[in-house]
Amino acid sequence: MIEVGDVLIETKDLRKSFGDLEVLKGINEVIRKGEVVAVIGASGGGKSTFLRCLNMLEEPTGGQVIFEGNILDAKSTNLNLHRQKIGMVFQQFNVFPHLTVLDNITITPILEKKVKKEDAEKEAYELLRRIGMEDKANEYPRKLSGGQKQRLAIVRAMAMHPDIMLFDEPTSALDPEMVKEVLEVIRELTRSGMTCVIVTHEMGFAREIADRVLFIDGGIIVEEGTPEEVFEHPKNERTKEFLSKVL
Amino acid sequence: MGLGPSIIDVFLEYWPIFLKGAIGTLRFSFIAVFFGSILGCLVSFLRLSKIKVLETVSSVYVTVLRGTPLLVQMYIAYFFLPIAFPIMNNLSKVTYVLIALILNSSAYVSEIIRGGINSVDKGQTEAARSLGMTAKNTMIRIVLPQAIKNILPALANEYIAMIKETSMAGTFMLYELMYTRVLLANKFLIWQPLFIIAGIYLVMTTVLTYGVRMLERRLSVSD
Numbered sequence: 008m009i010e011v012g013d014v015l016i017e018t019k020d021l022r023k024s025f026g027d028l029e030v031l032k033g034i035n036e037v038i039r040k041g042e043v044v045a046v047i048g049a050s051g052g053g054k055s056t057f058l059r060c061l062n063m064l065e066e067p068t069g070g071q072v073i074f075e076g077n078i079l080d081a082k083s084t085n086l087n088l089h090r091q092k093i094g095m096v097f098q099q100f101n102v103f104p105h106l107t108v109l110d111n112i113t114i115t116p117i118l119e120k121k122v123k124k125e126d127a128e129k130e131a132y133e134l135l136r137r138i139g140m141e142d143k144a145n146e147y148p149r150k151l152s153g154g155q156k157q158r159l160a161i162v163r164a165m166a167m168h169p170d171i172m173l174f175d176e177p178t179s180a181l182d183p184e185m186v187k188e189v190l191e192v193i194r195e196l197t198r199s200g201m202t203c204v205i206v207t208h209e210m211g212f213a214r215e216i217a218d219r220v221l222f223i224d225g226g227i228i229v230e231e232g233t234p235e236e237v238f239e240h241p242k243n244e245r246t247k248e249f250l251s252k253v254l
Numbered sequence: 255m256g257l258g259p260s261i262i263d264v265f266l267e268y269w270p271i272f273l274k275g276a277i278g279t280l281r282f283s284f285i286a287v288f289f290g291s292i293l294g295c296l297v298s299f300l301r302l303s304k305i306k307v308l309e310t311v312s313s314v315y316v317t318v319l320r321g322t323p324l325l326v327q328m329y330i331a332y333f334f335l336p337i338a339f340p341i342m343n344n345l346s347k348v349t350y351v352l353i354a355l356i357l358n359s360s361a362y363v364s365e366i367i368r369g370g371i372n373s374v375d376k377g378q379t380e381a382a383r384s385l386g387m388t389a390k391n392t393m394i395r396i397v398l399p400q401a402i403k404n405i406l407p408a409l410a411n412e413y414i415a416m417i418k419e420t421s422m423a424g425t426f427m428l429y430e431l432m433y434t435r436v437l438l439a440n441k442f443l444i445w446q447p448l449f450i451i452a453g454i455y456l457v458m459t460t461v462l463t464y465g466v467r468m469l470e471r472r473l474s475v476s477d
């Protein structure tokens with residue numbers, strides 16, 4: 008059993024290159040149970056790559072990712088079991104267009120965790136009720152707004168009962184009026200004690216919900232600390248320069 | 255001498271022969287594409303597999319079959335297979351030509367399937383895998399159901415193309431539409447059957463093309 012404060016996920020000298028381009032240049036980071044970590048930084052700095060290495064969507068070219076004490080291996084079949092516990096939410100939602108809202112949520116628990124269909128659906132309705140979408144259960148995603156799709160993507164990941172949730176710019180593809188409803192769902196989640204790593208350009212949101220902020224630039228963590236430390240008293244020149252542009 | 259009987263006269267007198275030919279064409283094309291699809295599925299999965307040897311073998315297979323004329327493939331099947339594989343000696347002549355048609359079709363179908371699978375947004379696979387879905391379930395439950403929308407119309411088009419291609423099988427005495435030319439040439443009817451044959455091909459491909467368009471519209475409604 009993992010207690011609040013225990014190490015949940017750890018990277019050791021994590022490196023990733025695409026061909027000759029070294030995108031991550033050795034990242035050492037410890038994320039503890041219950042923490043909410045915001046990742047900020049300029050475009051191309053390696054934020055998404057860092058996040059995608061945490062669940063091996065990108066296979067690191069060096070170093071290790073250790074999740075709940077296990078070294079993740081992109082080629083091992085155990086990876087599927089670990090991934091069940093690492094939820095991920097994408098910028099482009101990636102809901103399954105050929106499945107109803109309900110089936111989007113239940114398909115993986117039924118297939119991979121052998122949850123009984125009626126139990127999976129019962130829980131799916133409960134999750135949909137929490138995001139105010141239970142009336143959409145039998146709709147197909149094409150009938151949903153961007154904000155609804157993203158909320159669906161979030162509860163789809165929640166249905167696997169993950170120990171950690173990774174968000175890669177969850178509101179960047181949304182129309183401005185839909186950003187709030189999605190942030191609200193994420194805020195709820197962090198309040199419930201879920202461990203979250205959120206890559207975001209919403210500085211106000213990062214400052215509000217994060218316990219810790221990482222500023223990634225040029226493939227390394229340039230600065231980290233509490234939101235107050237990073238946003239109010241940045242020490243590094245690159246952090247200062249970045250913040251002066253976005254704040 | 256003159257032109258002889260009119261096209262209409264020839265058609266009215268010999269329509270059962272043309273009908274039998276048209277049915278033969280539809281049947282051979284169907285058999286070619288049906289078995290070609292099954293084989294093509296296998297080939298495309300080999301091609302998408304991450305095992306280098308299988309990938310190379312299937313890629314060579316597709317390149318050779320698409321890069322050489324079907325007529326040449328038919329000749330090779332017809333004259334070479336019975337000698338090379340004596341077990342195949344007592345197969346009927348039709349079978350050799352059908353083998354060529356099936357192999358040829360499988361190469362095109364495998365490209366259709368590969369294209370259909372690649373047309374599905376990579377984000378779909380990533381989302382499924384990030385939930386912990388196995389590669390196999392991701393393919394069967396997430397990718398293929400979405401790929402099928404692109405694959406079905408393309409398969410139907412392959413069938414339409416095959417209807418025209420099978421005309422070459424007449425060379426080998428297969429009773430398909432083009433073979434009716436040979437039958438009627440024996441009765442000194444040379445040019446009339448050609449126009450009738452062309453007309454029937456045109457009707458078949460046009461009707462089917464229209465059908466495919468309806469199918470495409472149907473499938474795209476669910477987007």
Ligand SMILES: Nc1ncnc2c1ncn2[C@@H]1O[C@H](COP(=O)(O)OP(=O)(O)OP(=O)(O)O)[C@@H](O)[C@H]1O
Pocket residue numbers: 025028030048049050051052053054055056057
């Ligand atoms: N699959 C890939 N192949 C090649 N290069 C890639 C690939 N994915 C990312 N890169 C490159 O790696 C670098 C870092 O990309 P990454 O997406 O991690 O940046 P980011 O910090 O998330 O940026 P953004 O804020 O724009 O999302 C970029 O230069 C990008 O072009």
Ligand SMILES: [Mg+2]
Pocket residue numbers: 054055056175176
């Ligand atoms: Mg990114």
